[in-house]
Amino acid sequence: MEYSKEVLDHFYNPRNVGEIKDADGVGQVGNVRCGDVMYVYIKVGRRPLGKESRVKSSEKKPQTLNSKHLTDEFEEFIEDIKFKTLGCAAAIATSSMMTELAKGKSIDEAKSISRDDINEALGILPKQKYHCSILSADGIQKAIEDYENKKEKSAGK
């Protein structure tokens, strides 16, 4: 199996490993039968919307103006993110890279992290390991989904 330097670096020294005890959202993806399981924990923060970031995100994705994570003054963002993964080197490396890509991003930006983004950042995975990047991208989506569901529920109360 030929892995890029980046993959091996993230495998041997994974970033953001661990759990967030009072996480705002948790994503659980994969299953033991196929060999890879990933849990993603996120802590969501609110920050004042800087002029610059507002313009940037509206240029990139105009629909985020209607986002539930964005008001005129504030945006929600990934304040902290951790992961736990049982799996091969690619599963661990893509988990690690995904957390690096997501950390500090607005929720809307983090939502749009794709498998290709993770793949590119790692310098392309071997073909048969491509599914690992799908798993990692799913992991962050699921964690955000979980956060949104919880938020809706508590708003409904």
Added chain:
Amino acid sequence: MNKIYLDNAATTKPSEKVLAAMAKVNEEAWGNPSSIHTIGQNANSKLHEAREIVADFLNCDFQEVLFTGGGSESDNLAIRGIAQSSQLNAQGKPHIITSETEHHAVLHTVLELEKGGVIEATYLAPDSDGVIEPNSVREALKKNTVLVTLMYVNNETGVKNPIAEIGKIIKEENEKRQSGDQQQIYFHTDAVQAAEWEDMNVESLGVDLLTFTGHKMHGPKGVGVLYVRKGTPIKPQITGGGQEFKKRAGTENVAGIAGLAEAINELKAQSTKHKTVESLRDKLVAEIVKNIPDAIINGSQTMRAPHIANISFINAEGEAIILNLDFLGIAVSSGSACTSKSLAPSHVLTAMGIPPEKAHGSIRFSLSRYTTEEEIDEVIRVLPPIIKKLREMSPFKS
């Protein structure tokens, strides 16, 4: 630090004597053994010398020794060769019995013949120890059975099949059939992993066909042997010239063959190594199980060759363990999904009823006659923290 090589079931390091023997043939006996002139005949006498050494090793006649391009070719020649020759005279479709734990060289060949409509096939399931019960072979025999092909030592687990016992069953059945003028059953064993460590006497094993290869016994790659008992009808798979008693065309790889013969000569001088390797393997297994929780030995602990151990580490993944060991200069292997390039867990462990979540964390340690106690101690020292680190990264508690 020197590299520690514990992947001898994948391939072994060619010994110095083997390399010297091969170089010598390439320099001094490089002729074509089929040529009539002296240069050719020099090569031919090297070839014959090697054939006699193999014949002596297997306790057979030199005419029963075919040199091939390796273990997979020998397996293919045995299985396809029997299937295609009996197709011509047997009544109905020939039936082949094999097992779910075979090497892919056997398994995929039988599967392909079956899918192509050439044969009927039965795939015997092993018991949970990985062993094929002799009785299950007896029960699977049919009127149109032409071949039973079962491996001697499993390449993933080191588990040994009772080949001699199965050989007896087939012999008994053949005696009954002889009087009724019925289809004879031929018995093939893939002995690739057994060659260095187990009894290779084809008479006591009761086999008609036997495969082994040079590179699992410190000989060269690209050279294999198929033993074919006199009177066993096999159809050549490589056609052309009349080499190898008209059963395998192509100019012989004389240097490789001489290397293989040299490897056998060295084996004979190494007969005490069996116990040494076995006790090193046992120490490795005992210490791992003692120092690492949830480490499970896969396969029989009595019916096994001395050089292989297969251990599952629950809640850690095979490839991740391999790469961490490799980082420290230790080479091991895994039958698990991620290293074998397919995503399914090992077919051998699956056949033994081991669930995927355990199969994914399996590691194969395979020793050689060159493995030292210091090397085993080093593995025992570095492995526990690796497993611990991976388990801490896992979402599951162990």
